Amino acid sequence: MEADVLFMQRALDLARNGLGRVSPNPMVGCVIVHQGRIIGEGWHQQYGGPHAEVNAIRSVTDQDLLPESTAYVSLEPCSHWGKTPPCANLLIEKGIKEVVVCNTDSNPLVAGGGLQLLTEAGTLVRWGILEEEGRLLNRRFFTFIEKxxxxxxxxxxxxxxxxxxxxxxxxxxxxxxxxxxxxxxxxxxxxxxxxxxxxxxxxxxxxxxxxxxxxxxxxxxxxxxxxxxxxxxxxxxxxxxxxxxxxxxxxxxxxxxxxxxxxxxxxxxxxxxxxxxxxxxxxxxxxxxxxxxxxxxxxxxxxxxxxxxxxxxxxxxxxxxxxxxxxxxxxxxxxxxxxxxxx
Ligand SMILES: NC(=O)c1ccc[n+]([C@@H]2O[C@H](COP(=O)([O-])OP(=O)(O)OC[C@H]3O[C@@H](n4cnc5c(N)ncnc54)[C@H](OP(=O)(O)O)[C@@H]3O)[C@@H](O)[C@H]2O)c1
The missing domain is CATH 3.40.430.10 (Dihydrofolate Reductase, subunit A)
Structure with a gap:
């Protein structure tokens, strides 16, 4: 869908702001969309700091719109406790209707777990939008994890x-x-x-x-x-x-x-x-x-x-x-x- 590509591209562009600041984490961007309009944006800015989803949700002025919104995230939301709480749980807690993901996370601590958590909680989940662009952006992260x-x-x-x-x-x-x-x-x-x-x-x-x-x-x-x-x-x-x-x-x-x-x-x-x-x-x-x-x-x-x-x-x-x-x-x-x- 054209809109998917547009919003995911925005999420990837936001993610890129983390270059040189988030390693060994991946660069991640997130866009919250309500009825075709962006109402929130965020990215992972600093290693150890809040993840993209947290920053994007925080930036939404009218939090009541979240249950009717879609989150575009450039990487599968995490499902484990790292330096911050799991983002999949936050998206569920906020009642986000749909989550669209670019790349699944090959980190064995996540690897499909985030998508599973969301699906089990009844969130609509899609993935694979601009997958190649996402792998190229996070080529350092994927090489580090996979090789x-x-x-x-x-x-x-x-x-x-x-x-x-x-x-x-x-x-x-x-x-x-x-x-x-x-x-x-x-x-x-x-x-x-x-x-x-x-x-x-x-x-x-x-x-x-x-x-x-x-x-x-x-x-x-x-x-x-x-x-x-x-x-x-x-x-x-x-x-x-x-x-x-x-x-x-x-x-x-x-x-x-x-x-x-x-x-x-x-x-x-x-x-x-x-x-x-x-x-x-x-x-x-x-x-x-x-x-x-x-x-x-x-x-x-x-x-x-x-x-x-x-x-x-x-x-x-x-x-x-x-x-x-x-x-x-x-x-x-x-x-x-x-x-x-x-x-
Ligand atoms: N134009 C450019 O972009 C550029 C950039 C950098 C340098 N340079 C120029 O390049 C020249 C120096 O380059 P170079 O080729 O002579 O040397 P180098 O690449 O700087 O040094 C050779 C390195 O390879 C290591 N090495 C050799 N065999 C190895 C092996 N089997 N296993 C692991 N490591 C091994 C050596 O370790 P050991 O010392 O332990 O043998 C050494 O650290 C200088 O003139 C410099 O000005 C030009």
Whole structure:
């Protein structure tokens, strides 16, 4: 139905406001409709805060209209006690006539339970409206729950002749200032940023969010340094934000800095497992080429964001060959941004 699509699209648009603020929860939006008119809206704004349904119901001025209303929710209402009471119960309590859902929740704590509760209470229930759009919006959440690892975004900048760095390891500045600002926005949207040891050595990146307002704390920094070769003077060890260094040698913990020892045989898989256990829902990997190639080869990636700048190096370190399906392309001033999905 056209109206279903319209109201569900609104719920998805509201949900998107939670990007970078609700992890490891999903982004959820909710619209309350009475006789074809929106009378309430809400979204999950902050991890631990009220869910979308609660905010939407609260926003309705005339609560007497609720029993004659339909709630459009972008994700199946929860049926368990988490940090807040179950939303399915609230919808039942308020006597909402009909609940229309975009995606069912693959979290085993919910998985159909919310829809069942509603149906048993006599609420009309429909689901599957704009399902694909909903899965794309919450791709971090669904990957985290279903693959038991963070959603992995690979990001790099390359010259038009395919290089990521010059032979002397210099890679400054391939992309333009607007593209770099966009990367800071992306950092603010993800739970963690990862780079390889050589990138720390040659670029000494800070891996924080400087050119974009941060909603919460800066993302977790992740470094791979298997033999613990990096000296402590690099920015990533300044303990200004949480940082994990994965290695083969030792476990140690200081304020804002953890060294985590893994086994060589399944190093990257174990690292992803550890991040999953730590509730890290998404990681943006910012190079270098060796680390990106490794993740691509192992299929440990979900999305690639590649800037191609109209510059040539003629020689140096090649960028990886993109894999997957081209999802979208756009210009960021003179640089082309291509986004690929691993599906
Ligand atoms: N243009 C761009 O977007 C961009 C972005 C970042 C960096 N760069 C440039 O890229 C260059 C550095 O890149 P790089 O390719 O030389 O190095 P890198 O990717 O930064 O570092 C290689 C990483 O891969 C890890 N690794 C290698 N084999 C592994 C395995 N079997 N299992 C797990 N981890 C493994 C290494 O760990 P170990 O150290 O323990 O071996 C290291 O952490 C610099 O010139 C930098 O300026 C360019």
């Amino acid at each position: 038991k690892r963070p959603y992995i975004i690979l990001k790099w900048a390359q010259t038009v002749d395919g290089y990521m760095a010059r032979p002397n390891f210099d890679s400054k500045w391939i992309s333009n200032p607007s593209a770099r600002k966009l990367v800071h926005q992306w950092r603010a949207e993800e739970d963690a940023i990862m780079v390889g040891r050589q990138t720390v050595q040659y670029d000494n990146p800070q891996l924080n969010v400087r050119s974009w307002p941060v909603q919460g704390q800066n993302p977790l920094r992740i470094i791979i340094d298997r033999q613990l070769q990096l000296e402590r003077h690099y920015h990533v060890f300044d303990r200004q934000q949480p940082t994990r260094c994965y290695n083969l040698k030792e476990n140690a913990r200081e304020e804002n800095l953890a060294f985590i020892r893994l086994n060589e045989a399944h190093f990257l898989e174990e690292m992803m497992q550890d991040l999953h256990q730590g509730g890290i829902q998404s990681v943006i990997v910012e190079g270098g080429p060796q680390l990106l190639e490794l993740l691509l080869a192992k299929g440990l990636w979900d999305e690639s964001r590649i800037f191609t700048a109209p510059k040539t190096f003629g020689e140096g370190f090649y960028a990886p060959r993109p894999k997957g399906k081209l999802w979208k392309s756009q210009l960021v001033f003179e640089d082309r941004l291509d986004v690929f999905l691993n599906s």
